[in-house]
Amino acid sequence: MKILVCIKAVPENQESATQKTEYRMNLFDAFALEQALLFRESLGEGCIDVISVGMEGAASVLTRALGMGADKAVHIKVRKAHMFDPFYTASLIAAHAEKSAYDLILTGVMSEDLMQSQVGPMVAELLLMPCATSVISAELFRQGVYLDRELEGGIRESWAFSLPCVLTVQSGINTPRYPSLSGMLRAARHVPLCFNANDLGPPPARQVIKRLAVPEKKRNGLVLKGTPEEKAVTLAHILEEKGLLNRRVS
């Protein structure tokens, strides 16, 4: 079985003049990679490729993925200006995946930084593969996957999907492993396949960020001042006044 896991490198810190941006693996994609590793273990065979569309820093995240147990890594380098457009990212991934006949493509339900939830289902549509989003449990059977999708209010929907298909994975489906020492040693020797997005004929942008904004306050939060003790006493009095505490304070 050939599995592709799409992994995003998300910034760990704010970029500044003095500090270089550090990247880490998008949490939801770590769940997707772990699920691929579990599938391979349950089958006793299989090949897992990881792909990341991202800037220079994505390479460290691919190394971690190899350390966790992925077999091969592909890095498609893009410029920061292109990182926002999910269709751009999906097109690059789909162009790579089209060449390799994957049985299963896994990715996280969204990225932690942009939270757009689009790349997985867009890759599926570009490849004309069926897609299940928000997958919270999955198990392979013969030529398919039994899966649960998570809906609102804790409700789950069960489906059987045939292969090939694309799954976007919710957090909590498994517990992502740490890279092993032998895995990291192997990863250090592996050179990811590297492409520049511009050489692959990417599509024009479909959307742009006009400007950023700060969330406004929904309630007029009273910020308590003082030592921790003083804050706790003030809080106790506020709760007491509102009749929310079971017992009288002091």
Add this chain to the structure above:
Amino acid sequence: MNKKIYVIAQHDGKVISPITYELLAFAGKVASLQSFCVELVLVGNTLFSLASAMADKGIAVTLLDVADDSHVLTNTTNHETAVPVSTQRPAPGTQDPAPKTQHLPLHINGHHDSRIYKQALSDFFTPHESAWICTAHTAQGMDFSPGLAVKLGAAHVTGVQDVEADNGSLNFLRAMENGKKLAWVSPLTQRVVLSIQPGAYKPLKLDASTEGALTVHHIKNSPVTAGDISPDRHKAWKGIQFKGIKKPPADMKGLSDASVILAVGNGIGSQENLDIVRTLARLFHKCAVGGSRIVCDSGLLSHGQQVGITGAVVAPRLYMAWGISGAFQHLAGMDQSEFVVSINRDPTAPMMNMADVCIVEDIDTFLPMCLAILSGEKKKDDMK
């Protein structure tokens, strides 16, 4: 004729989901900015009475009636009974029970099939050179919207919370980085798919003062035709089977009935701190302990204790958030709480914007202190 903004209704085949009225409210705002007309689109079969009921409420409705005779699903479970979450599936490699083929309506216990939504909606919108399409940013909407956008060559802005006019075009507001930042996004395409964040708009109240209308389009149900794609992919499309709905764990009732909720987030840190929170809970009347998704995923709390759109939606008299940063899906599950206290080391956590009382403190120090003071074990005079 005025241009239109289309709202794709979310429904379970019997009832229009409340989120649809939020989408109508959002579309109404866009319509007022651009003098568009709002039109509601229903996808499914046997929905004529549902669609005409909406038209009677004064809305222009388009029903995309998908022929159900070609919609054959194979199912192995009884769809009328809920399957408990703990039910085990057959082990990998074992044989399925012999499947029996049935004709099923498109919506069974609220399940929806994204294949049919994508195909019906792209058939309907392809002749439109430009189109504004609103879907719900829910598990259902997110399952078909990105694929629909690809089919239509449309930009897709997800989790939209607001809209503004900008020199004849429109910008849309969406959250990033767990709600810490917002971005105004501008689509660059003629067709645009927008998924609207639940809870961002107050549901539209329909007064039937305007005249509604109902148009019915019949759509042939053929999500993918053999010949379009390779045989293995065609088989994959045909091979999808709906297996039923699983109800949430019963302990969610504890949260929705509670008048005080002590909720813990990633900042809670340890099991010991969680034990202190449980002790603290005894000081309140009808108090339950809940948590954010990340805490429930980690196993510190059960999934039945999760507050948020994918967990329990609550509105207690007091909501105390211990170390919860406040992702939108969490905030939308508790923003109706009467009184909110947020305790977090990070003063920029989005939960602070939702709080009546903000306490910027380290949980490890403040939690034991708070227990001592609130329980009366430590009198305020002791400190002087």
